[in-house]
Amino acid sequence: MSVCCFVVDDFQYFQDEGHTTTKEPSTRDASFFCLARCGTIRNDTKGILNMIQVQNLSKIFRKPIRGKGLVGMLATLFSRKYTEIRAVDDVSFDIMEGEIVGYIGSNGAGKSTTIKMMCGILTPTSGKVLIDDKEPYLKRRIVAKDIGVVFGQKSQLWWDIPLIESFKVLKEVYQVSDSDYEERIQFLSSVLGVDEFMNQPVRTLSLGQRMRADLAASMLHNPKILFLDEPTIGMDVLVKDKIRTAIHALNAKYHTTVVLTTHDMADIENLCSRIIMIEKGKIIYDGPLGNIKRRFGNIKTLTLTIPPSVDPNEVKPFSEDVMMELDEDHKDKVMLKFDADKVVLEHIIQYSFSQYHAIDMKITDISIEDVVKKILAQQEEEHE
Amino acid sequence: MSRLRKYKPFARASAIDVMAYRFNIITWAIVTVAEVACLIFLWLAVYQSSEGGIDSSINGFTYKEMIVYVVLTTIFGFVTFNDDTVWFINRDIRQGTIGNFLIKPISYRGKFIASNIGAFLMMSLVFGIPLYAAGLGVLIGIGYLPVASIWDFIAHFLLFLVASVLACLLNGAISYIFGILCFYTTAAWGLNALKTTVIAFLSGTLLPIAFFPNIFREIVSYMPFAGMSQNPILILMMKYDYLECGKVILISFGWWVLLELIGKLLFNHAIKIVTVQGG
Numbered sequence: 001m002s003v004c005c006f007v008v009d010d011f012q013y014f015q016d017e018g019h020t021t022t023k024e025p026s027t028r029d030a031s032f033f034c035l036a037r038c039g040t041i042r043n044d045t046k047g048i049l050n051m052i053q054v055q056n057l058s059k060i061f062r063k064p065i066r067g068k069g070l071v072g073m074l075a076t077l078f079s080r081k082y083t084e085i086r087a088v089d090d091v092s093f094d095i096m097e098g099e100i101v102g103y104i105g106s107n108g109a110g111k112s113t114t115i116k117m118m119c120g121i122l123t124p125t126s127g128k129v130l131i132d133d134k135e136p137y138l139k140r141r142i143v144a145k146d147i148g149v150v151f152g153q154k155s156q157l158w159w160d161i162p163l164i165e166s167f168k169v170l171k172e173v174y175q176v177s178d179s180d181y182e183e184r185i186q187f188l189s190s191v192l193g194v195d196e197f198m199n200q201p202v203r204t205l206s207l208g209q210r211m212r213a214d215l216a217a218s219m220l221h222n223p224k225i226l227f228l229d230e231p232t233i234g235m236d237v238l239v240k241d242k243i244r245t246a247i248h249a250l251n252a253k254y255h256t257t258v259v260l261t262t263h264d265m266a267d268i269e270n271l272c273s274r275i276i277m278i279e280k281g282k283i284i285y286d287g288p289l290g291n292i293k294r295r296f297g298n299i300k301t302l303t304l305t306i307p308p309s310v311d312p313n314e315v316k317p318f319s320e321d322v323m324m325e326l327d328e329d330h331k332d333k334v335m336l337k338f339d340a341d342k343v344v345l346e347h348i349i350q351y352s353f354s355q356y357h358a359i360d361m362k363i364t365d366i367s368i369e370d371v372v373k374k375i376l377a378q379q380e381e382e383h384e
Numbered sequence: 385m386s387r388l389r390k391y392k393p394f395a396r397a398s399a400i401d402v403m404a405y406r407f408n409i410i411t412w413a414i415v416t417v418a419e420v421a422c423l424i425f426l427w428l429a430v431y432q433s434s435e436g437g438i439d440s441s442i443n444g445f446t447y448k449e450m451i452v453y454v455v456l457t458t459i460f461g462f463v464t465f466n467d468d469t470v471w472f473i474n475r476d477i478r479q480g481t482i483g484n485f486l487i488k489p490i491s492y493r494g495k496f497i498a499s500n501i502g503a504f505l506m507m508s509l510v511f512g513i514p515l516y517a518a519g520l521g522v523l524i525g526i527g528y529l530p531v532a533s534i535w536d537f538i539a540h541f542l543l544f545l546v547a548s549v550l551a552c553l554l555n556g557a558i559s560y561i562f563g564i565l566c567f568y569t570t571a572a573w574g575l576n577a578l579k580t581t582v583i584a585f586l587s588g589t590l591l592p593i594a595f596f597p598n599i600f601r602e603i604v605s606y607m608p609f610a611g612m613s614q615n616p617i618l619i620l621m622m623k624y625d626y627l628e629c630g631k632v633i634l635i636s637f638g639w640w641v642l643l644e645l646i647g648k649l650l651f652n653h654a655i656k657i658v659t660v661q662g663g
Contacts, residue, residue: 144489
């Protein structure tokens, strides 16, 4: 049993027992990128590349302040005042070749803005991004060959033509050779099942099919880096699973570096060895997922629907480890938050049925928003 | 050559688009025949009321030449300028689809050049050949367009083809610049209307540039617009000798290079300020 620990910044990075350090450290291992961050492993050693370097990156959006009503509108014609929004504020991190990194945060935290700067759509206000040592917004067309991008909310396929035609266009645009194209289509068909709807126009595809198609399209030219902006948004469980399996398969087969944003904790648990968490444009956590779990425990929420005859305030929560929250708008709901490692699930469920006379119940994992809240709260405590 | 190959799908797509809208020719024909008829009668009235009557020459154009000019300009406009560049750019900006192009290893302008050329080739093939054949056939047949030497005519026709391609590129470049202005304003409709009017007026589509007042005429004839309609038509009408043909083609080419440069600089500035909607 070996537990090794490196102290970087304020965080401690642990390596789990059982994972012994191999001769060629997997980039997924927490200890490895920790070493890289310490500066002991450089780009030129062991052939492992620092695929993405983000250095003091900031993006400020200027929004004109509009006055109210017609007079205010006319006034803005003559004098313009702007509010500055720091969407991304002095962000730095490195991502190694072959890593799968979850870039997470609540809505409007600056995730997509960072992704857009990394793929060259937006130009940073200050700081820089290096993709394989090239700045994407300056060398757009060169970097574009190395990256694949999927925006969950926006398809980049041609709406009216069959999927296969879109693929053929992309084949020409990225100048993929015939043999590579065949090989990739076969691989993508096997992991994403795109062959099922290859001859349908994209507009006739379901959301899940379209996402699989978009993912396949972004992989045709075998990019070194794949940026996925909410790839599982709005998908059902089966499609989510298919997409996750595919991302794993791509990563394993082509050693593709993957950066993905998501609101789904399950995506992160299934895919990411490392997470970077951003809130209000600043990075609040960068490290392996395991650490977060270790810091906050395996938090679950049990939501009960109770009959009106029961006053939840009169019932003692199961134990001291259980936090009870009530919803003002839904008087019939009680939320019990607890650490699943400390409280036996079976016991608390039995307790809830007997004491709260629960009619219905639902168990959910901790949400990203909750994790963000907890980290922020903890950081404030540390400051005090 | 292989670098150009990746633009082929865009040329092909717009060529296919032309075929999809091929029945537009019917509505175009109805409107255009009426328009041309009006213009013929208008010019008839102008020439009849002039001092020398119908056989006089106004600003270097006889009545017959004027009719040839009107007919050929109309066909030329239909075949050469068929682009929705401003609308496409505006849509890409408003809907954020511009991001899809920015992440691809292609030039945004290159994509538009490819689709302009694709549409132009298809239009020329499907409509250009029959329309020019019919138009020129009739005009030469009734003696409005005298052809002294067949070789002279063929040479001018080939020069006209070169000038046509340049006209298509010039129109595309100007549309692109107007399109990029949509990054700075939401007034796409106004920009497009402005573009159409400026081109129609200054290119000699409404009226040959020779009819403009002195200094203005000199200035306009050196602007890029003259190469977009009047000059190709006057080449085809054999109103220019070979030296003049070479001169106007060179001027057009120079303008095209310059406009592409302006478009590129403008685009490079515009994408720095782009803010893609939706977080």
